[in-house]
Amino acid sequence: MRLTRNNGWQGVMRCATLTLPVLLLAACATQEPAGTQPQTVPVPSKPAVPAPPPQQAELKALIGLQDRLYDVAAPLLVNNALLCRNNARNLLGFTAKTKYSYTSEFIDAASSLGLSDQLQVTGVLAGSGAAKVGLQRGDLLVSIQDKPVPTGADAERQTALLLGPLVNGRNSIKVTIARSGGNQVLNIPLTRACAFGIELGNTENVISYADGRRVLISSGMMKYTKSDDELALVIAKEMAHNTLTHPSRQRNTATMTGVIDNLIRLKPDTAALNGMAGVKPYPQQLDAAADKLSLYMVARAGYKVDDAAAFWQRLASSYPASVLNGYTAIHPGTDYRLSAIQQAVSDIQAKQATGTTIQP
Structure with missing residues (x-):
């Protein structure tokens, strides 16, 4: 989420033509007539940028730490399937969350950061099949193998149950995503990785x-x-x-x-x-x-x-x-x-x- 603010007035005000209001012209005079009080031009202050609600700031900070953790972990997971022994699995290579992925007190904060009741990609494992076909953070999951992706409070668990049987015996999974107002179909190659x-x-x-x-x-x-x-x-x-x-x-x-x-x-x-x-x-x-x-x-x-x-x-x-x-x-x-x-x-x-x- 980007916060924008008014650039405000410029620090230097130039003297202008006579068509400008008298108040502005007075501010440009180098010397005041005798017996008059100097007039000043009120310069509007820059509007204050409201601080994000405490819960939103807390959640945003945690998400930032999670992003770094996943980024550093990705090469360790993808490049060590050989060393992970019986813990290597075929993975899609991304994470997805809804606003209900967080406790009830943070649902509003999660909503303000763009999450909804629809599963949204929140991280893509570097080097994975998902990364190679262009899956992006922010993509919404619409369907998997033409089956609608569950939504709502239990979406993560239900989607995991949907995916479980699909990753065995396949080289790729068909995933339909919503991005920029339209749907796209991606055939995501499965990635052999440490399944931790x-x-x-x-x-x-x-x-x-x-x-x-x-x-x-x-x-x-x-x-x-x-x-x-x-x-x-x-x-x-x-x-x-x-x-x-x-x-x-x-x-x-x-x-x-x-x-x-x-x-x-x-x-x-x-x-x-x-x-x-x-x-x-x-x-x-x-x-x-x-x-x-x-x-x-x-x-x-x-x-x-x-x-x-x-x-x-x-x-x-x-x-x-x-x-x-x-x-x-x-x-x-x-x-x-x-x-x-x-x-x-x-x-x-x-x-x-x-x-x-x-x-x-």
Whole structure:
């Protein structure tokens, strides 16, 4: 949404012809006649641009963080189907939402940002089949394989049920979209990718979680990372935990799922995080294994791995294990991990230098 405002009056007013009102002519005089008071021309002030409602501003800020998270995650998901093992799936490669995708208190704010009861594309996975055929953010979903796309409060779930049987045994899906007042038909090639949901956690705690099928990165962690390369390290680390089935091996799956379900709300209950919410810290051996796999994922996605050890060391120094609900409290084996990270980085750099396939 763009806000426009009046450009106002120019800062310099030129003297004009006698046909202008006397008041304007008086303002152009260099000297006032004796005994008269100077006359000034009232210059209208620029109209104030109304501030967006608090809920709209909050939702817009969160959407901005989500966009960055999805943009950084896209190459990790698309380029690592080989490494994701049993978690690779055929995907359409885009996300879509309605105004009902948010809690009731934010429905009006979502409407003001252009969402309605019709599913609208809110993100397109870079490198996916959807991106290659030109699907765009803002496109409205009309039909899938000539079946009308559901609308209303339950549209997301019903559309997922519609799509489920269609992605097996096909190379592409026929999708009709509405754009610029007309309908277009796109045959979207399916993309083999890691089928992990990437979620934004609405908390300033510097944390990330994996529950076996999803990855959650907190807004606090996103703000802590200084570059997309650093954010990619965090996302890939949780993808690696999922790939290696660490949440289930830790018997953390149900707990992590509850934490993620809570933190993705627009108004999460952060008090529930006290005492790490029952999440068990990862043993250093599991953590180091996830570090190694994640670095290969990062490199295959085109991100830099050179400064990985420095990033994890900085994070551990900023948020040591004594900080409850911080990253290091769940991943305490930093010193042990750094050795594994440095070895993996050396191996990856050697493969890159010789043009060898980058895989463990």
